[in-house]
Amino acid sequence: MAGQRRRPTLEDVAARAGVSRSLASIAIRGESGVSEPTRERVLRAADEIGYRPDTRARLLAQGRAKLLGVTFNVQHAFHAELIDAIYAAAEPAAYDIALSAVTPGRDESRALEALLGYRCEALVLLGPDSPESRLAELGRRLPVVVVGREVSDPSLDVVRTADDVGMRLAVDHLVSLGHRDIVHIDGGRGHKAAARRRGYRTAMRRHGLTDQVRVIPGGQTGESGAVAARVVLAERPMPTAVLAYDDDCACGLLDALIRSGVSVPDDVSVVGYDDSRISRLPYVSLTTIGQDARQMASLALNRAHTRLVGDEVTEREIVLSPHLVERDTTARPPVDSDRQQPHLQAVRSRAVR
Amino acid sequence: MAGQRRRPTLEDVAARAGVSRSLASIAIRGESGVSEPTRERVLRAADEIGYRPDTRARLLAQGRAKLLGVTFNVQHAFHAELIDAIYAAAEPAAYDIALSAVTPGRDESRALEALLGYRCEALVLLGPDSPESRLAELGRRLPVVVVGREVSDPSLDVVRTADDVGMRLAVDHLVSLGHRDIVHIDGGRGHKAAARRRGYRTAMRRHGLTDQVRVIPGGQTGESGAVAARVVLAERPMPTAVLAYDDDCACGLLDALIRSGVSVPDDVSVVGYDDSRISRLPYVSLTTIGQDARQMASLALNRAHTRLVGDEVTEREIVLSPHLVERDTTARPPVDSDRQQPHLQAVRSRAVR
DNA sequence: ATGAAAGCGCTAACAG
DNA sequence: CTGTTAGCGCTTTCAT
Numbered sequence A, B: 001m002a003g004q005r006r007r008p009t010l011e012d013v014a015a016r017a018g019v020s021r022s023l024a025s026i027a028i029r030g031e032s033g034v035s036e037p038t039r040e041r042v043l044r045a046a047d048e049i050g051y052r053p054d055t056r057a058r059l060l061a062q063g064r065a066k067l068l069g070v071t072f073n074v075q076h077a078f079h080a081e082l083i084d085a086i087y088a089a090a091e092p093a094a095y096d097i098a099l100s101a102v103t104p105g106r107d108e109s110r111a112l113e114a115l116l117g118y119r120c121e122a123l124v125l126l127g128p129d130s131p132e133s134r135l136a137e138l139g140r141r142l143p144v145v146v147v148g149r150e151v152s153d154p155s156l157d158v159v160r161t162a163d164d165v166g167m168r169l170a171v172d173h174l175v176s177l178g179h180r181d182i183v184h185i186d187g188g189r190g191h192k193a194a195a196r197r198r199g200y201r202t203a204m205r206r207h208g209l210t211d212q213v214r215v216i217p218g219g220q221t222g223e224s225g226a227v228a229a230r231v232v233l234a235e236r237p238m239p240t241a242v243l244a245y246d247d248d249c250a251c252g253l254l255d256a257l258i259r260s261g262v263s264v265p266d267d268v269s270v271v272g273y274d275d276s277r278i279s280r281l282p283y284v285s286l287t288t289i290g291q292d293a294r295q296m297a298s299l300a301l302n303r304a305h306t307r308l309v310g311d312e313v314t315e316r317e318i319v320l321s322p323h324l325v326e327r328d329t330t331a332r333p334p335v336d337s338d339r340q341q342p343h344l345q346a347v348r349s350r351a352v353r
Numbered sequence C: 001a002t003g004a005a006a007g008c009g010c011t012a013a014c015a016g
Numbered sequence D: 001c002t003g004t005t006a007g008c009g010c011t012t013t014c015a016t
Helices: A010-017 A021-029 A036-049 A055-062 A077-090 A108-117 A132-141 A163-177 A191-206 A222-234 A247-259 A293-309 A336-340 B010-017 B021-029 B036-049 B055-062 B077-090 B108-117 B132-141 B163-177 B191-206 B222-234 B247-259 B293-309 B336-340
Strands: A067-073 A096-102 A122-126 A144-147 A157-161 A182-185 A214-216 A241-244 A269-271 A288-290 A317-320 A323-325 B067-073 B096-102 B122-126 B144-147 B157-161 B182-185 B214-216 B241-244 B269-271 B288-290 B317-320 B323-325
Touching: A010 A021, A010 A036, A021 A036, A055 B055, A067 A077, A067 A108, A077 A096, A077 A122, A077 A293, A077 B096, A096 A108, A096 B077, A096 B096, A122 A293, A132 A144, A144 A293, A157 A163, A157 A293, A163 A182, A163 A191, A163 A241, A163 A269, A163 A288, A163 A323, A182 A191, A182 A222, A182 A247, A191 A214, A214 A222, A222 A241, A222 A247, A241 A247, A247 A269, A247 B247, A293 A317, B010 B021, B010 B036, B021 B036, B067 B077, B067 B108, B077 B096, B077 B122, B077 B293, B096 B108, B122 B293, B132 B144, B144 B293, B157 B163, B157 B293, B163 B182, B163 B191, B163 B241, B163 B269, B163 B288, B163 B323, B182 B191, B182 B222, B191 B214, B214 B222, B222 B241, B222 B247, B241 B247, B247 B269, B293 B317
Parallel strands: A067 A096, A067 A122, A122 A144, A144 A157, A157 A317, A182 A214, A182 A241, A241 A269, B067 B096, B067 B122, B122 B144, B144 B157, B157 B317, B182 B214, B182 B241, B241 B269
Antiparallel strands: A288 A323, B288 B323
16 A cells, blocks of 8 residues: 655666766755756656655755754644744744644653754754753753743843733733723732733833732633632722733633623723734734744744854843734723723623632 | 754764774663673763764664654644644654644645655644645555545545534534524535534434524634624524534634623533633633544554554544533523523623624 | 674765 | 765674
8 A cells, every 4th residue: 555665765866867876966956066957867867756855864964954943832822823933934044943842741851852862953942841950951062042931041042022011011001091990910920920910010100000009819821810800800999901911811801701791891901911812813802912923933043043153142132022912802991980880780691610 | 152062972972981883872772782781881971971862863774764744733722632642652652753833834735845854654644734636645655644634545544533423412412401403503615514514414303303403604713603693693583502613613602692691501502513722711611522632643653553564454544433522501401481582681892793 | 792894865075 | 067985873784
């Protein structure tokens, strides 16, 4: 059934075209140094026997790999976008990309091991969760670019976006709409959550809203948002805007609010963070903070390339600004008379768990 | 900065341990044929200089690759699960997995090219969208297992689940709850959509509900579900249950229903298909039809392996049964008195677009 | 138990 | 323009 016979090699092509291997090699690679007729003969021969160069042998022979290893988390939607952008950015420089997935059943060190075995020249790690010491150890062996996480070891390059800027954008947006009573549902423990919390506080202060600063404990799941919704609903007066830790959290909140008969954005505005896929669903259409995957990927590959060719690098860390993605969950706050008597109606629905 | 010096080779290890390359090779691979002291010496030497075998060279030398190429769509959540399971299933057989992503900017033929260049021994294609002729062409060159799509070419192996069974499970479930007025929002054009539509009709007929068969045009997006919701809401009497083409469609429907003040599952039950991540979100908790990723992956790898070792295969196609995942969007239908006057209340909310 | 030698499929100097 | 000669890093006979 399936053709189990030996795959044709360059040798076969050369023989068929009646030339030497090296000439065939040159012709196949499209380099100069072959006469047009010969090239055509070789190409035709290759085509006829279905020849396909062996990437591994090719790289082995070349000594250098032109191979970038990329770890990503198969669960994380944003990584999908980054991968798309990475492929695109790798093309012009003719880098090959070796993907290694982190899954629930395959931890990051396994993913890294595999890439190392493939002799990747450099590594691009999307939101790695390994301890910094492990990453630093890698960084000492080959160029490593960490994407989307803050690490301080000098042997590691970093491309990330500024969380405090993101939070400021969100707060600015809400304030410009007329909101003052803006609460933050945080992301619990973790560096990122802390950075966003800090960003929220700073941004509020900047608008003279220090007194309105309120942080409600949340988390990184929709459920945590749903739980936080109860707290939000219980507040008197109810805040006019909620800034959630991330999109998942915001969606849980959103859903719980709507089920309680609160209208978004008429009664309360909601802002997420990440511009994840869920936030774009037409029936969610969440205002959120987005990161430019294309740019991040391109910068990360650039940096890897810079390291590989041995050029100097001035700033180890590249910090990008995220941007506001204005969708349909934010609007002007309700007029005061309305706020006194929030538009709560009992809607028959399954309980929010 | 980052160590640019040559990676240590087996030669280096051998030299350091004072043995020949071949012996070092045997020791490193843990094969028998080395004295214990020598093995330890080699292993220590390798460790000291940070040696790591070069997978490519290793495979090149071995002649065979033990490498399975896997294409997947970075957008598709179910593929993430399959990949996890594939890694797990590949481990015992010591297969290496080469991942090649299909992204908005990188089409499937590119993904396939890359894998072919890596001399994968066999291909596992997750939900491929290439024309069958292209797949068949591949199948003639090396073992190809198509996962989750129906193809008829004899050179291709298939592992998929039966859509008609899935639809039957959904209908059976609803009927057993007491529903009779069950509509189907379909997935538009496409093989899969047709298969599910057919499955729905057959299942309804089986319950003597031929007269209640109603198919509402839908699609594969949340938006299409939201649009279909309007049709559902306009029906008199309103159906007591809706069976959507997939989870995305079901979620759009769900959201639109809730915004219209219809309670799910009290007024109407909703069933999705795919058991995708979105259906599991705690605040969605959609009853749906699930496929066993672990089993599919394992069968796919098994099949690839069987082909590779040249064993006979009796059935080209492996068709699994999906299963019902009962969550919180299905319940007994409302009592008739209630149905006459469906519980519609105008909820102030942003319009469903 | 150990080592020498011959490739795997390819590219990269070199000579003609 | 073309062919010859060496390897890349590893595994694999096959002697010793």
